[in-house]
Amino acid sequence: MTHTFDSASIRSEFPVMQHCLYLDSAHQTPLANCVRDALNQFLVEGNQMAGPKPVWMARVEETRAKVAKLLNARPTEIAFTKNTSEGLNIAANAVPLKTGDTVLMLEGDHPNNAYAWLNLKRKGVNVRFLKLQDAQVANADTFASHIDESTRVISLSHVTFHAGQRHDIASIGRLCAKAGIYLVVDVMQSIGVLPVDVKAMGVSVLAAGCHKGLLVPQGLGLLFVREDLQELQPAYVAMSSLENPPSDYVARPEDLMLRRDAGRFEFGNFNLPDLHALSRSVDFILRLDPVQIEAHMLSLGDHLLEKLDELGVAVVGPRKRTERAHIYVLDLPVAKWVNHFAQHHVRVSPERGGVRISFGVFNTLDDVDQVVGLIAQRQAQFNVTP
Ligand SMILES: Cc1ncc(COP(=O)(O)O)c(C=O)c1O
Known part of the structure; x- marks a missing residue:
């Protein structure tokens, strides 16, 4: 070697x-000792101090910065979610799509990606599945001839769970930039396993869960949303999504301005134990x-x-x-x-x-x-x- x-x-x-x-790491990874220790630290703090929430929240922001470093993104472009499916559904509902618009996908790609977009059939959005052999990988040529004036999005996995194909996302990213369409990528299998550089790949939105290459227990996901894509708006809103959350906890109908950063897609409390675990596992991965x-x-x-x-x-x-x-x-x-x-x-x-x-x-x-x-x-x- x-x-x-x-x-x-x-x-x-x-x-x-x-x-x-x-x-079987494509299914889930076993917990590393350092991740178990981070979870233990959280449990001890919750158990003995009844939860130092400001300390925990400061660590959420530290973890966000580490994830941004891992993805070559800005911390303001990272939101925490529950899993890949939630991230992909957020993306599918954030992109401004109308009746007759088309989303291009690959036949047999992960169903959690497919259903997020198929759910938009209710709004008259079409999802077209392109065929690819298991021994082939997708690149710009796979999609180029299928793009027409109705195409708005290409959505696919970086690495496929069912055959291990590693699609050429960077070439698809360049195609999407040229065609003026969104590229949404599911990096559930590749994150923590390959370098995932959102800039080099040219992705608009990227989603993953953290229980495979990122080594933490199920229940935490990541979402990257490119900073300039301000037209992407959340389907769900909570106090944490707002630019000016009311300090007295009384909702103000006259001020619904959303945050400009990816935090506009976050709602409610975080999965704090898993975020502690992720902080340590990203350190481990960046060190390796x-x-x-x-x-x-x-x-x-x-x-x-x-x-x-x-x-x-x-x-x-x-x-x-x-x-x-x-x-x-x-x-x-x-x-x-x-x-x-x-x-x-x-x-x-x-x-x-x-x-x-x-x-x-x-x-x-x-x-x-x-x-x-x-x-x-x-x-x-x-x-x-x-
Ligand atoms: C490519 C891919 N996407 C998504 C998932 C899972 O989705 P979720 O994180 O929503 O459970 C998996 C495997 O579990 C996967 O391999």
């Missing part, structure tokens, strides 16, 4: 690896460096592909380094194979196209050898062909 990952110390942060071979994390994931993928080739097992997704990340779906029939992995304490996921192996920062080349060894063992034992 050519990169500088200190696998042993990273692995010691994840005690679960002493009990199983965890190859997303460029190094990406290199590590790709090295694991290189090794896996080489070993699978030796066994004659195909993957359903792309093979080129620039077109993949941490997700590899093996063309093995789920019904025949999933129990085999479970019996050997290997955590993987059943997927549409086969058995999904997905790496986290704690995985090593040795983990790849172990799982490949199990496949070889079963092939030899039962003369099972893929």
Whole structure:
């Protein structure tokens, strides 16, 4: 390996690896010790001080600044949400769309993205799904010939959960800028795994949850909204969305002016425990460096592909380094194979196209050898062909 990952110390942060071979980070990641400690700190403060809310709120802003750094955004462009679905629904309802407008998506992309836009059918908005093979990735050419005067939005995942494709968002971003349409990206699978640079990718709005590459428990999401897109307005409003929230807590019908920053899309109290966890996990990820994390994931993928080739097992997704990340779906029939992995304490996921192996920062080349060894063992034992 050519990169500088200190696998042993990273692995010691994840005690679960002493009990199983965890190859399912695309589903959720196990908690790191540093994240557990941040949650514990929050619990102790809540337990012993009945909640120092101003201190906690100051930490929310610190966390916002760290997330902005991770995304190459400004803190004022970051809002906290509940999950990816909430972020995508906020986007779908914020973009000024009217009857006859069209949204372009990819067939088979995550349903939580698709439904956010399909819900706009009630308003007469059309969603067109373009077809793409699992082994292909989308780029500007995928969409260019489908853009017409009704097209207002392209919405897609950065990395797909079902085949591990890593779409070329930057080229799609340039296309959207040229065509004057919005680009909405679901980075649930890529954040914390690849460098995600909102400027380089040219995204208008980006949404993610934090329980995969960002290593925190379910229930917290992120939303990036490009600062100049002031025409994007929230469907829901609470006191926290307002420029001048009433200090006496009496609503003023004459002043409904919204904040100009992404905070206009936030409403009500935050998921404070998870935000404490996120503060620590983003420190951890920035210290490891997303460029190094990406290199590590790709090295694991290189090794896996080489070993699978030796066994004659195909993957359903792309093979080129620039077109993949941490997700590899093996063309093995789920019904025949999933129990085999479970019996050997290997955590993987059943997927549409086969058995999904997905790496986290704690995985090593040795983990790849172990799982490949199990496949070889079963092939030899039962003369099972893929
Ligand atoms: C690409 C993608 N989007 C969204 C989600 C989940 O959406 P939510 O965060 O709303 O649960 C997942 C997986 O859980 C995913 O892989």
